[in-house]
Amino acid sequence: MKIENNNIEEEEKSLNFLEEIIENDLKNNVNNGRVHTRFPPEPNGYLHIGHAKSICLNFGLADKYKGLCNLRFDDTNPSKEEQEYVDSIKEDIKWLGFEWHKELYTSDYFDQLFDWAVMLIKQGKAYVDDQNQEEISKQRTSPTEPGIESPFRNRSVEENLKLFYEMRDGIHPEGSRILRAKVDMNSPNMHMRDPIMYRIMRAHHHRTGDKWNIYPMYDYAHGQSDFIEQITHSICTLEFENHRPLYDWFLDNIAQEGEDRPKQREFARLNLNYTVMSKRKLLELVKDGFVNGWDDPRMPTISGLRRRGYTPASIRAFAKRIGVAKRENVIDIAVLEHCVREDLNKTAPRIMAVLNPVKLIIDNYPEGKTEYVTAENNPEDENSGSREMPFAREIYIEREDFMEDAPKKFFRLTLGGEVRLKNAYIIKGESIVKDADGNITEIHCTYDVDTKSGSGSEASKRKVKGTIHWVSAKDAVKVDVKLYDRLFSDENPAGNKEVADYKELINPDSLQTLSNCFVEPSVMSAKSEDRFQFQRTGYFCLDKDSTPEKLIFNRTVTLKDSWSKKQK
RNA sequence: UGACCUAUGGUGUAAUGGUAACACAGCAGAUUUUGAUUCUGUCAUUCUAGGUUCGAGCCCUAGUAGGUCAACCA
Numbered sequence A: 001m002k003i004e005n006n007n008i009e010e011e012e013k014s015l016n017f018l019e020e021i022i023e024n025d026l027k028n029n030v031n032n033g034r035v036h037t038r039f040p041p042e043p044n045g046y047l048h049i050g051h052a053k054s055i056c057l058n059f060g061l062a063d064k065y066k067g068l069c070n071l072r073f074d075d076t077n078p079s080k081e082e083q084e085y086v087d088s089i090k091e092d093i094k095w096l097g098f099e100w101h102k103e104l105y106t107s108d109y110f111d112q113l114f115d116w117a118v119m120l121i122k123q124g125k126a127y128v129d130d131q132n133q134e135e136i137s138k139q140r141t142s143p144t145e146p147g148i149e150s151p152f153r154n155r156s157v158e159e160n161l162k163l164f165y166e167m168r169d170g171i172h173p174e175g176s177r178i179l180r181a182k183v184d185m186n187s188p189n190m191h192m193r194d195p196i197m198y199r200i201m202r203a204h205h206h207r208t209g210d211k212w213n214i215y216p217m218y219d220y221a222h223g224q225s226d227f228i229e230q231i232t233h234s235i236c237t238l239e240f241e242n243h244r245p246l247y248d249w250f251l252d253n254i255a256q257e258g259e260d261r262p263k264q265r266e267f268a269r270l271n272l273n274y275t276v277m278s279k280r281k282l283l284e285l286v287k288d289g290f291v292n293g294w295d296d297p298r299m300p301t302i303s304g305l306r307r308r309g310y311t312p313a314s315i316r317a318f319a320k321r322i323g324v325a326k327r328e329n330v331i332d333i334a335v336l337e338h339c340v341r342e343d344l345n346k347t348a349p350r351i352m353a354v355l356n357p358v359k360l361i362i363d364n365y366p367e368g369k370t371e372y373v374t375a376e377n378n379p380e381d382e383n384s385g386s387r388e389m390p391f392a393r394e395i396y397i398e399r400e401d402f403m404e405d406a407p408k409k410f411f412r413l414t415l416g417g418e419v420r421l422k423n424a425y426i427i428k429g430e431s432i433v434k435d436a437d438g439n440i441t442e443i444h445c446t447y448d449v450d451t452k453s454g455s456g457s458e459a460s461k462r463k464v465k466g467t468i469h470w471v472s473a474k475d476a477v478k479v480d481v482k483l484y485d486r487l488f489s490d491e492n493p494a495g496n497k498e499v500a501d502y503k504e505l506i507n508p509d510s511l512q513t514l515s516n517c518f519v520e521p522s523v524m525s526a527k528s529e530d531r532f533q534f535q536r537t538g539y540f541c542l543d544k545d546s547t548p549e550k551l552i553f554n555r556t557v558t559l560k561d562s563w564s565k566k567q568k
Numbered sequence B: 001u002g003a004c005c006u007a008u009g010g011u012g013u014a015a016u017g018g019u020a021a022c023a024c025a026g027c028a029g030a031u032u033u034u035g036a037u038u039c040u041g042u043c044a045u046u047c048u049a050g051g052u053u054c055g056a057g058c059c060c061u062a063g064u065a066g067g068u069c070a071a072c073c074a
Helices: A002-011 A016-027 A049-063 A083-096 A107-121 A133-140 A157-168 A218-226 A239-252 A279-287 A302-308 A311-322 A335-348 A521-527 A562-567
Strands: A036-039 A069-071 A103-105 A126-127 A176-179 A196-200 A215-216 A233-237 A261-268 A357-362 A370-376 A386-392 A394-398 A418-421 A426-434 A440-447 A471-472 A477-484 A509-518 A531-534 A540-541 A550-557
Touching: A016 A049, A016 A233, A016 A261, A036 A049, A036 A196, A036 A233, A049 A069, A049 A083, A049 A233, A049 A302, A049 A311, A069 A083, A069 A107, A083 A302, A083 A311, A103 A107, A107 A126, A107 A157, A107 A176, A107 A215, A107 A218, A107 A239, A126 A157, A157 A196, A176 A239, A196 A218, A215 A302, A218 A233, A218 A239, A218 A440, A233 A239, A233 A426, A279 A357, A302 A550, A311 A335, A335 A531, A335 A540, A357 A509, A386 A471, A386 A521, A477 A521
Parallel strands: A036 A069, A069 A103, A233 A261, A357 A440, A477 A550
Antiparallel strands: A126 A176, A176 A196, A196 A215, A357 A394, A370 A386, A394 A471, A418 A426, A426 A440, A477 A509, A531 A540, A540 A550
């Protein structure tokens, strides 16, 4: 009964403003009850977590309302766009777990767009302007004063047509002429001051090759593409809000009475602290070598997060948790980290790994003996089973799990103190060996043979205040581990006014490579991108650059650590 | 100082004219063979001023603050 109630509560959870709009449209039978969205990336960079928000929104809305969602590449600027980006975008969307209805390209519509432009010229609603960029910009003046009409604004239809065809046919050089919509040079909205529809561009297009000498601008192409695809809800980010009247103006002049028309709606883009989110900046970090490519685990790109060990489910949960609204927002990176911990806690197998090893010798344990102890794979998942791991006289433990002069609250190994070796025995610190510099090289202990985990003996049930992880020295696998920290040391690197360039705020310690780590032998069977919890340390995944000789693990995120916090 | 948009705990998001709630973060405690997880408790919120109304976070007006717009980018 209680579960039923919970389900009802889930379903009746409050709607975001876009869901409200859609439900209202559905109720009024707008678009005959259809819901059709689209995700429209420009293939000029890799997708990042901000795009993930948009993807989850567009695909999620289509899913929720039994509609469709297209993937449409907005490829109207061949000077910036490349096939490599198309491929990566498709891979990232699939990895996130979404399937598009159709894969489409704005360039699929270049012929139709051209025909509509001719139609607008014939209706006296578009004209060819021979002025250069500077002159046009000057005539637009500023938002507070009226604009100045171009001297070419009232050319005859015949002349406009002739020139536009010539532009298409490559008669005129780049930059010499453009096609403008004749809207309103006095509009307080700058986008309405006779916006540019087409520019001359002699660039090779990744799909249409050298067919075109002119390419449409975003404002002329986007709404019409939505219209052609019969998109119902065209969802974009806030900075396009001022474009909406123009979006509608073109459709007013193109769509016929009674035809379904897309409506543009705007939401606030995602901002995350301690990172940057603009494609331009991310490209710069890649090109200038501040990171090792678009999929560097420190990047907020989808491919970076994937390599870091984030799961698709954790990113979807994140998108859901942050919500959708219209006000500017900055999400704490801790929310993303919480989402991945939440998922990995339920799904990641536990293994033992010692990142900063010190040798520990159990003096009263038989030399040469190896026994196997049983370890649960995941206490949060009862179906995950268990495994056997080797235990011997010499093991490695974490250097910070031992202290010579320990404070009272230190629950780990000390001289004369007891601690449990997880899944094995209780040991007691006896003595230490140091090198000439005073560094501890060996810790000698004794163990209580009756305290083996799971043996059921009275002694095994004894409580000791600490439990630490370990690996058998002769059986462990030596691996590399990469510890990642936030890429920027400033909360808002892009907005920091105290530095000339955001790159000055890059965290110099964002990557730390450890090459003397020991992991239990069961990892030998791990595959690239497999995720684990290194017990008591954090979540890690196997990097794709691993070889059978040298495994490389990336730290996704640490475990929450109230001990280190308390120490500060 | 033109147009458009926005304003709720530290950060997000709800409350649809009727008791301001949920999550993250923080703090305190319980449990724990991971100082994790889990559980409990706790701190903290409607930009300002008017107005409408029995009643306003919500509606209206004005102000203030922030964002966007003057690419042949998207």
